Amino acid sequence: MSETTATHKVPVSVLGLGNLGRALAETFLREGHPTTVWNRSAGRADGLVARGASLAATPADAVAAGELVVVAVLDYDTVRELLLPAAGELKGRTVVNLTTGTPSAARALGAWVADQRASYLDGAVYAVPQTIGTSAAFVLYSGDEAAFGTYRTVLDAIGEGSLVGPAAELSSVYDTALLSGMYGMFAGFFQAVALAGTAGIGAAELTGPLVRWLTAAADALPAFAREIDDREYGTTTSNLEINAVGLRNILAATEAQGLPTDLLAPLLRLFDDQVRAGHAASSLSRAVESLRADTGRL
Template sequence: MRTDREPVTVIGLGNLGRVVAEAFLRDGHPTTVWNRSAARAEALAARGAAVAGTAAEAIAAGELVLVTVLDPPAAREVLSGAADAVRGRALVNLTSGTPDDAREVAAWAREQGAAYLHGAVYAVPETIGTEQSSLNYSGSEEVHQRWRHRLDLLGRGTFLGPEPGLASGYDVAVLAGMYGAIGGFLHAAAMARAAGIGATELTPKLVSWLTDLFPALSTFAREIDDRDYSGEESSLAMNQSGLATIIRASRAQGVPVTTLLPLKELVDRQVAAGHGAASLARAVESLEGGG
């Protein structure tokens, strides 16, 4: 164990917490770990981690404390039970949640005299610490600056700003887009199977089409930010017709249209309000209540 490395604590040893602890151990950091189920710490103990008996003991042992528990309620419960130990610590919370969750824990940390940084991880656990891993952070700029090079052990880090909920704001928006894309893929696979086409046959063509489509998202983004939907390349009326055709085809093949109807309803609302010639991007106004 190197003696020039700062002590680090990892709270929570699920799939993410385990690999986070391993990354710091590999770099020679004295690493203390705690998990509600102590058995999960055994493999890390064999690699040199110190296993604390309580969360408070673990937090007291580390200058940098990373929280990687299941969900925000678990994070609040663990930290509130160790309130006396967090003063003066740098808390980096990698637990997924909403922007309000991050703001709530940040406010609590300030009251306890701790500095708070929220992180959102963009990686599967197996890629933590590799070039395929990246993290967004928001909250205490001091914590990010002080610990940036150590946090980079987990992946490429980007500091978004001092508002604690900002990293989560990006995170839930990105994940909403991801799940929407997965829903579209599953619907496409079901339609292909109904037509006697294998998903593995369909996917290369779908990926090629989507790759060509992705630049349009940047155009849509500018239109949404400017609230200027005068672009004519992909009108609401044209997409309303296209969606109606796909829905008819799905129903004819016996494939439920539950993934398509929500988008069709957003488009229908805009066309009914007289915006059929506007860009498809204007459908976002239906989500925002813009009419």
């Protein structure tokens, strides 16, 4: 079943009413979907019920009420805890799991849902709750392609959705990778702020030019990506040797200011690995070869 007519709206159930779950339920309500909600602490549903949502007494009741079952809870163990007693109600429905977890957990949950003769989509949401339902939000899904096609319009109300592949764990792999990049950026920010602070430069004062510089630096990533995919690392510009010298100077200056170098020192080790292996003249992007599972630290 899907939104096949102008009058039919897919019934949606939302399990979990944390900040994300509430924002999801509010979005479905705003779009006119019959929305059933469940949360361990029922009081969190009061505002949604006042706006027209139905409150389910149990997760199984919530599953039974929805054609599309959206789960947003703390972890995959909680997802399984909620869905196991509802297994008999899952047949013919589509479960959209927006809980953050690991690829192996997503793979196992997707297989279990399929065993219940239901469809499964795993999703990674890139938005803060306040931007759910706006153009600032986007979601990467993986899993059942037919289900994604059927419910794409419904799901796009959350944020622009993309299917990254049919394997249930792929969105989690993307999520882990994207968040790794984000936390790496945060690590660099914290190091920069601490270093600037030793000279009395405030974080707000530093952040303006830092954001400008990082935005410009990000323009290099598509070219790096092509080099990495092709494993062609020739360059006539900023090579590994130059960057190793530059980063070593940064670490020395950091130590001279009495600060630890724990956040950036591992990156220098990658540069040095590649230089020792004879790749001093190669592109900076070749540092990834010291991380790849199929090459190890070569």
